[in-house]
Amino acid sequence: MAPIPATHYDYLVIGGGSGGVASSRRAASYGAKTLIIEGGAIGGTCVNVGCVPKKVMWYASDLASRIKEAKEYGFDVDPALAKTFNWEYFKPKRDAYVQRLNGIYERNLAKEGVELLYGWASFNKDGSVNVAKKDGTNDTFTADKILIATGGKPIAPTIEGAEHILDSDGFFKLDTQPKRVAIVGAGYIGIEFAGFFHGLNTETHLIIRGETVLRKFDESIQHTITDHYVKSGVNVHKTSNVTKVTKLEDGSKQVDLDTGKSIIVDEVIWTVGRRSFLGLGLEHVGVEVNSRDQIVVDEYQNTTKENIYSLGDVVGGVELTPVAIAAGRKLSNRLFGPEIYKDQKQDYENVPSVVFSHPESGSIGLSEAEAVKKYGKDDLKIYNAKFTPMYYAMLTEKSPVSYKLITQGANEKVVGLHLVGDSSAEILQGFGVAIKMGATKADFDSCVAIHPTSAEEIVTLR
Template structure:
């Protein structure tokens, strides 16, 4: 059969764009790509990039206070949200243009419209036309999950925070995952009065328990009102804002209510089940180790598979797909020991197992320290750093590294290399410390604080 394309990609996020570019540019494939929204997807347009720029903006207030304590003559004024938002939108427009240029430069044919799957080798575009392809790659990403109850339209999702007309004076963040906690810290840093509701017992479920407690304590000390074991019963618009009634019986009023309660794979209405693609309980595309679905010609990568929802993972999956399908080099995706960072304030970097998961697996030694770093201690700040190593008693391999501190994301990237290589505690011990730094504590921890 003569197909229109060798590959048709549905979704213009980081994973889909990388797969399309490499398949066309390096493997010489005829590639089409459809994106119904903006090129760049969640990460570039409504996730990692704008969020990190907001993190940068939110850190300056505390930085200016610290500068004054260090001796600088600093005038601390208000934050100009419209000025920042305009600059942010300009930067996102620039990045979207870069993505489009990279695709066009690689010879990818772009369709700026929605595409659905018609059969194993055919996609249907929103204009009614169809395109055939030897292979179809689903890279449609995910979307914020919003609950269903009365007046939910009064609330916003994490997609909306970058486009607010004005900075809210009072904000409720609903959720306890990394997006919720990052947003709470961002708006707190920008001067908003932030309250956070989470139905669980402690924020950041799934991460290391000690690190979670450390971050929660820090957030509360810096003015964020965290209410665990709490959810929303009702929302109602009033003259003073949005009245929120909680499950604890309390009533609050806010200017904005942000739901950051998870993300859902973008598979609704794509026609996947109709052609035989299996979907999981949350709507995720079920794939094998090579990102192949139950339909041999259809593959899926990124958040739509709900494996590991991280941009670099989606990119790796896209590269492995091209190696497997277009370069004749079957390449499974390695999802083990992926470093990650939560951009709360302070940041949290982790790789490997949490203490809780590790002690379920085998006997471990835990090396940990919490201290006031030089930068903070000098000006009398109480903020503390947490450094933690989880070590196998049998093999002495470092099973997990957890860092809660400023720039933890930068540190965990390098620690991730060592853990991925199978470094032992003694390998860490043999490494000479860089002094004076916070990270030197990772190689000077000599005695376990506990065993499990």
């Protein structure tokens, strides 16, 4: 048997984000000779310009709220201290944390025996993978099996003055805190950015096309978060589109809306969605993409080309870091693991997801509109709870809780749970397990409530 060339691998992974790293490490643990190629920083969107630094900003903003509230709880703390956030101190500290995570990723890959190469990968006409490295040189590789997990990138604005607008990635490069900011977009990125900017005392403008934010979520979340943001002082510009951004002499930006209104801010951040990161020469290997430029895959992550697979944000669907990780591991289990994994695939039903808004919100299962469409209104029973948590009994300014439980059929199987309120992310994780297991309303009712908590309301709904 001829020796395998040094440039040939059992498994070649294009993209060093969450899904690619997880899949490459799992493959290597089974003895597969594995190479992972990353064009930017290891860890992908989540580690570098997504979940991790975003959540750190959320913590800072949340802490500012607690400082403002401490006096009403009897502490001799000047609420004005909440306005003294030191961005110039905090940003380098946040960036250093991300860099430490980059190092941890690199060490974990090495520990598992995965080779890591930095550079931009693309398919040649002969089906091999060319890597343009940062030193200007190129390498070529072949592999028995190839995974494309390149993720996504922010959608860029095309309006006049787009050069004066930051995308969501660019936000993390800001060295100073803007005193005034306009955020464009009603999705989870825009809502999270608006929440922590407002919490850190930046004058915050949120520009949305519709009447509510988070329109992919249940209407209870849409209305609760929208109303609370307006009430708490975020300047929400509803049914508005940006038509032009002009940089003024003092460096500030004028944002013109199609409503005829103009806003003057220091920074404009565009958060209207993300699209797949392609430019990979897929046409050379026959990998099909759909009308949204997402790679087409089946339920086993197979593309239209045999032995080429894809997962994560580049295929669309459920675009969440833990989903990409789970899909990547299961793919490698199936490809390189023992026989018991030969049919393993990722389940995309009942995936919990949260928005780190202020307060947090989260969902699992169907929204009310989706449930009505699937089962019909008469086959559903819906339970709601709205209240102010005990924590706010001591405070002048309140934060809402809204819980909705959607059940279906005579046995009231839980098909949707939608939460708004403090600690919703932590609460949803546990209830997500129950719903994934097929819990009914009776199962929820049979669990003894933990008192006094907000979450107890979920098991005492009437």
